[in-house]
Amino acid sequence: MREVFTQETKLTSPQEKVLKLVLTWLERQGFSEEDCQKAKDLWLGYLKNMDSSSDRAFENANLWAAAVLYLLGKQRGDQGLNLSYLALAFDVSTTRISVQGEKIAQTIKQGTRDSAVNLGKFKNFFPSEQAAKAFHELITYTQRSEQWMADLAMVFEEFMLQEPVPLSLDLLLELLLFATCDRRAAGDKSIIDLFLEENEAKAVFGDEELTFLRRLRASRFSLFQSEPLRQKDCPTFIDIFRGDKLSIDLDKDFPVPAGIMMGRVLPVTTGEDHCWQPGIYLYAIPPAGVDELEMTAKRWFWQYSVAHQGWATGEAFIRENGFRFCRWYRDRYPALR
Incomplete structure (x- = not known):
C-alpha cells in the first residue's frame, strides 16, 4: 500500500486502524488514487475538527470505515456505495452507518466554515x-x-x-x-x-x-x-x-x-x-x-x-x-x- 500518512498527521492506533481499513478496502475494490485521497481527506478532516480524541470512540473500526465510505459515495454520486451494500460488507447496520456518516459530515462542515472564509457576496x-x-x-x-x-x-x-x-x-x-x-x-x-x-x-x-x-x-x-x-x-x-x-x-x-x-x-x-x-x-x-x-x-x-x-x-x-x-x-x- 502507498504511504498514507505525513509527519504532520498524528493518529492514535484506533484512528489509524480506521484509515487503513478504508484505504485497503478501496484499493481491493479497484478505486482510484484520487478516490483514496478523498476518503483520507474525509477521515482526517473529521479527526481534525472533532470535539473529543478518546480512543474508545473508535473501537468499532468497521462502523467508522463504512461511514467514511458512505460519505465518499455521496460525494462521488456513486450509488454503488449505498447503505445496504456497506452494511453487508462491514457487518454493521444501515442505521448506524447513516448516523455516523451524518456526524462526520456535520463535524467537517463546521470545521470548514471556521477555516475557509468567504469574503465575497x-x-x-x-x-x-x-x-x-x-x-x-x-x-x-x-x-x-x-x-x-x-x-x-x-x-x-x-x-x-x-x-x-x-x-x-x-x-x-x-x-x-x-x-x-x-x-x-x-x-x-x-x-x-x-x-x-x-x-x-x-x-x-x-x-x-x-x-x-x-x-x-x-x-x-x-x-x-x-x-x-x-x-x-x-x-x-x-x-x-x-x-x-x-x-x-x-x-x-x-x-x-x-x-x-x-x-x-x-x-x-x-x-x-x-x-x-x-x-x-x-x-x-x-x-x-x-x-x-x-x-x-x-x-x-x-x-x-x-x-x-x-x-x-x-x-x-x-x-x-x-x-x-x-x-x-x-x-x-x-x-x-
Missing part, C-alpha cells in the same frame, strides 16, 4: 435587473456563431458534464464568466470583447448595462496574496499569476485573513485608478489547502505549457485554466459548494 453580483438582462444577452450572443457554440460546448463538456455532482448556481455563473470573459475565442479576444465591439456603438444598451458589461470584461479570476497594509482604505492583494497589486474593497470591519485568497474580482469603476470588489466569491484558503493546491497547479501549468510549445505566461495560464481551481476548491471543501 454572491447576492450582490448583479447590481440591477438591467445588468442581469445584459448578461443574458451576452450568453445569447454565444449562440450566433458555430465557433463560439463549439468553444462553449467544449468548456461545458470538460468542466460540467463530467461532474458527478451538479454545479451550484454560483459555480455555474463562474463557469459562464470563465467561458465568455476569460478564455480567448478569436485570437486574443474573448467573447465579451467581440460582443461589446458590436454593441457599444449601437443604442442597444444604456449606460448602466454598458458599465456592467465593461466591468465584467475587466474582471479577473486569480489567487491573491493578502498584504498587511491598507491602501486607500482597501486591503491590498498581490495577484499571484499577474504580479500586480490590487486594492480590494471589503467590509472595513471584516478581519482580512493572512494568506491566499481565491476568486473573481471586478473593478468598482471602469477608470484607471480604482478599487476592486469580490465578484461571485472570494475564499480564503487554509494553509494545508495552499500546499496541496501549489503542487496541483504546478502540474496544470506544466501541461498547459507543453500544449503551447513550452511557452506560457502566468496570466495566460490562469485566464485559460481558472475554472480548474474552482473545481479543485469545490472538491477539496465540499461543505462550501
Whole structure:
C-alpha cells in the first residue's frame, strides 16, 4: 500500500486502524488514487475538527470505515456505495452507518466554515435587473456563431458534464464568466470583447448595462496574496499569476485573513485608478489547502505549457485554466459548494 500518512498527521492506533481499513478496502475494490485521497481527506478532516480524541470512540473500526465510505459515495454520486451494500460488507447496520456518516459530515462542515472564509457576496453580483438582462444577452450572443457554440460546448463538456455532482448556481455563473470573459475565442479576444465591439456603438444598451458589461470584461479570476497594509482604505492583494497589486474593497470591519485568497474580482469603476470588489466569491484558503493546491497547479501549468510549445505566461495560464481551481476548491471543501 502507498504511504498514507505525513509527519504532520498524528493518529492514535484506533484512528489509524480506521484509515487503513478504508484505504485497503478501496484499493481491493479497484478505486482510484484520487478516490483514496478523498476518503483520507474525509477521515482526517473529521479527526481534525472533532470535539473529543478518546480512543474508545473508535473501537468499532468497521462502523467508522463504512461511514467514511458512505460519505465518499455521496460525494462521488456513486450509488454503488449505498447503505445496504456497506452494511453487508462491514457487518454493521444501515442505521448506524447513516448516523455516523451524518456526524462526520456535520463535524467537517463546521470545521470548514471556521477555516475557509468567504469574503465575497454572491447576492450582490448583479447590481440591477438591467445588468442581469445584459448578461443574458451576452450568453445569447454565444449562440450566433458555430465557433463560439463549439468553444462553449467544449468548456461545458470538460468542466460540467463530467461532474458527478451538479454545479451550484454560483459555480455555474463562474463557469459562464470563465467561458465568455476569460478564455480567448478569436485570437486574443474573448467573447465579451467581440460582443461589446458590436454593441457599444449601437443604442442597444444604456449606460448602466454598458458599465456592467465593461466591468465584467475587466474582471479577473486569480489567487491573491493578502498584504498587511491598507491602501486607500482597501486591503491590498498581490495577484499571484499577474504580479500586480490590487486594492480590494471589503467590509472595513471584516478581519482580512493572512494568506491566499481565491476568486473573481471586478473593478468598482471602469477608470484607471480604482478599487476592486469580490465578484461571485472570494475564499480564503487554509494553509494545508495552499500546499496541496501549489503542487496541483504546478502540474496544470506544466501541461498547459507543453500544449503551447513550452511557452506560457502566468496570466495566460490562469485566464485559460481558472475554472480548474474552482473545481479543485469545490472538491477539496465540499461543505462550501
